[in-house]
Amino acid sequence: MTDRVRDSGAAPARGRLGGLLAALLAGGASVFAFSPFGIFPLAVLSLAVLAGLAARESRARGGFALGFAWGLGAFLAGVSWLYVALNRYGGMPMPLAAFAILLFCAYLALFPAAVGALFVRFGRGAAWRRALLFAGLWIGAEVLRGWLFTGFPWLALGYSQTPPSPLAGYFSALGVYGVGGLVAFLGALVALSAWRNARAAAVTLGAILVVCGLGYGLGRVPWTAPTGKPLEVALIQTNIEQGLKWRPELLSDWLDGNARLVREHPADLVVLPETTLPLLADRLPDGYLEELAAPVAARGGDLVFGVFLRDARGAIYNAALSLGASPSQNYAKQHLVPFGEYSPPLFGWFYELVDIPMSDQTRGAPDQPPLRLGDQRVAINICYEDLFGRELIRSLPEATLMLNLSNLAWYGDSFAQPQHLQVARVRAMETGRPMLRSTNTGMTALVQPDGRVADVLPPFTQGALNLSVQGYEGLTPYARWGDSAALLLAVLALVVAGRPRGKTGVGSAI
Incomplete structure (x- = not known):
C-alpha cells in the first residue's frame, strides 16, 4: 500500500x-x-x-x-x-x-x-x-x-x-x-x-x-514619402578589437586609422561609429579634428563620429559630433546602459569587480533636435538607444533620416550583432524612415523604411558602405501614438x- x-x-x-x-x-x-x-x-x-x-x-x-x-x-x-x-x-x-x-x-x-x-x-x-x-x-x-x-x-x-x-x-x-x-x-x-x-x-x-x-x-x-535629394553616404566600420581599443600605446594608431578611412571614402555624409575616438574630445591632439573633417568639408559634406564630450561642469557624455560644411552640432546619448555607462544607486561595488572605461557618464537632454546636415535632418541614436521606439519618435516629424552609431565589440562574435540589426529594421518600420548604422565590428547597414536591409557589411571586417539614401517625411500611426x-x-x-x-x-x- x-x-x-x-x-x-x-x-x-x-x-x-x-x-x-x-x-x-x-x-x-x-x-x-x-x-x-x-x-x-x-x-x-x-x-x-x-x-x-x-x-x-x-x-x-x-x-x-x-x-x-x-x-x-x-x-x-x-x-x-x-x-x-x-x-x-x-x-x-x-x-x-x-x-x-x-x-x-x-x-x-x-x-x-x-x-x-x-x-x-x-x-x-x-x-x-x-x-x-x-x-x-x-x-x-x-x-x-x-x-x-x-x-x-x-x-x-x-x-x-x-x-x-x-x-x-x-x-x-x-x-x-x-x-x-x-x-x-x-x-x-x-x-x-x-x-x-x-x-x-x-x-x-x-x-x-x-x-x-x-x-x-x-x-x-506608404505611410511616409520621399523628400529632398538623395544623399551620398559612407558608413564606416572601423573593426577595432575591444581589448586593444583603450591601450594608450595604440591611441595614435586608432587616430590615424580613423583619419585614413575618412580620406579613403569621400561622400556627402561620412559616418564613423560610437566612441570611434577613445578619448575625450578636449584631450585630442591639437588640430586633429580639423584634419579628420577636412576631406569631407572640402567637397561640401559633413562628418559625424562618436566621441566623448565634456561640458563646463565636467560632466562626460557619450556623444556624436558633426563637423564639415554645416555648422558643428552634437548629440549626447540620452538612454545610458546601467552598469556599463553609469552606476545605479547602491551598486558602486560592481565596479570593484569589473574594469569598464568611461563608466561614469551623464545623460543627454531628452529633447535634442535632429542634426541639420545639408538638406537632411538626421536623428542620432547611440548603441542600444534604438531599442526604445517610444524615445526615437520624439525626433519626428522633423527628422528625415535615422542614424545609429554602435560599438558591439564588447560582445565578441555572438548573436548580439544580427539581433541588433533586426532591432534597427523594426525601428525603420515604426518610424517610416531609413535607418543608417555605422558600427565598430558589425553590423554596418542601411535599412529601408519597409524593413528591408538594402546593404550590409560583413561583421568583423574593416571598410565602408558607400550608398545613396533618400530622406522621408510624414508620420506612421506608431509615430503618432507610440x-x-x-x-x-x-x-x-x-x-x-x-x-x-x-x-x-x-x-x-x-
Whole structure:
C-alpha cells in the first residue's frame, strides 16, 4: 500500500518536471525565431507550448513556474553574450560573470512568469477568450520589462517578426509590443483550440489568416514619402578589437586609422561609429579634428563620429559630433546602459569587480533636435538607444533620416550583432524612415523604411558602405501614438477576455 502511494505521487512530480523542461526548451528554441536564424513561425510555436502547458495547470504557482522556465530558457539562449562583456573585456572572474548572467536572466524570466501565473489564475472559458487574455498579459509584461529600472526590451518577441513575416506590417501601427501581442494571441489560439472539431478548427485557421492577411495589407501602405535629394553616404566600420581599443600605446594608431578611412571614402555624409575616438574630445591632439573633417568639408559634406564630450561642469557624455560644411552640432546619448555607462544607486561595488572605461557618464537632454546636415535632418541614436521606439519618435516629424552609431565589440562574435540589426529594421518600420548604422565590428547597414536591409557589411571586417539614401517625411500611426496603441490593444484584450460568458455559437467550441 505504501509503495502504491509513493508511485501515485511520483507520477505527477515527473509530469511537473517534464512540463518545466518542455517550457525551458521551448523558451530556448525561441531564439531561433530571431536573427541570424529568422525562423519567425517558431515564436508562435514557442508560446503555443507555454500556453498549452499553462492551460493544464490548476494553480497560479504552477503557471508562474512554467513561465519562469520558459523565460530562463529564452534569455539564457538569447542574451548570454553579455557574459563576454563581463568576463573577457570587463575582467570579471568566470564564476562571478556566469552567476551574474544567470541572475540577470532569472530577473528577466520573472516577466513571462507573471504572465503564466495570471493566465492560470484568470484563464477560463473559450479558447479565443483565453488567447486574448494571454496576449493582453504578454503585452503588459513586455512593456513593463522595457520600462522598469530603465528597461531592457532586448528580445521582445515582436522583433522576431521582421519581413518576410506577414505580421511585419503591424509595426507601423502597433510597434514591437503590439506585434509581440499578436504573436502571443496566435500562439495561445493554436495551443488551446479544439482541433478535433472540424468547424472549430476552420474558425481558428480563419482567424489566423485574417490576422496575417491584415498585416500583409498594412505592410503595403506608404505611410511616409520621399523628400529632398538623395544623399551620398559612407558608413564606416572601423573593426577595432575591444581589448586593444583603450591601450594608450595604440591611441595614435586608432587616430590615424580613423583619419585614413575618412580620406579613403569621400561622400556627402561620412559616418564613423560610437566612441570611434577613445578619448575625450578636449584631450585630442591639437588640430586633429580639423584634419579628420577636412576631406569631407572640402567637397561640401559633413562628418559625424562618436566621441566623448565634456561640458563646463565636467560632466562626460557619450556623444556624436558633426563637423564639415554645416555648422558643428552634437548629440549626447540620452538612454545610458546601467552598469556599463553609469552606476545605479547602491551598486558602486560592481565596479570593484569589473574594469569598464568611461563608466561614469551623464545623460543627454531628452529633447535634442535632429542634426541639420545639408538638406537632411538626421536623428542620432547611440548603441542600444534604438531599442526604445517610444524615445526615437520624439525626433519626428522633423527628422528625415535615422542614424545609429554602435560599438558591439564588447560582445565578441555572438548573436548580439544580427539581433541588433533586426532591432534597427523594426525601428525603420515604426518610424517610416531609413535607418543608417555605422558600427565598430558589425553590423554596418542601411535599412529601408519597409524593413528591408538594402546593404550590409560583413561583421568583423574593416571598410565602408558607400550608398545613396533618400530622406522621408510624414508620420506612421506608431509615430503618432507610440506604445499607447499596444497598451490600448492589451486593455481591450483583457476587457473582452474578462466579460461575462454567454452563448457564443461557434466561438464557444474554440
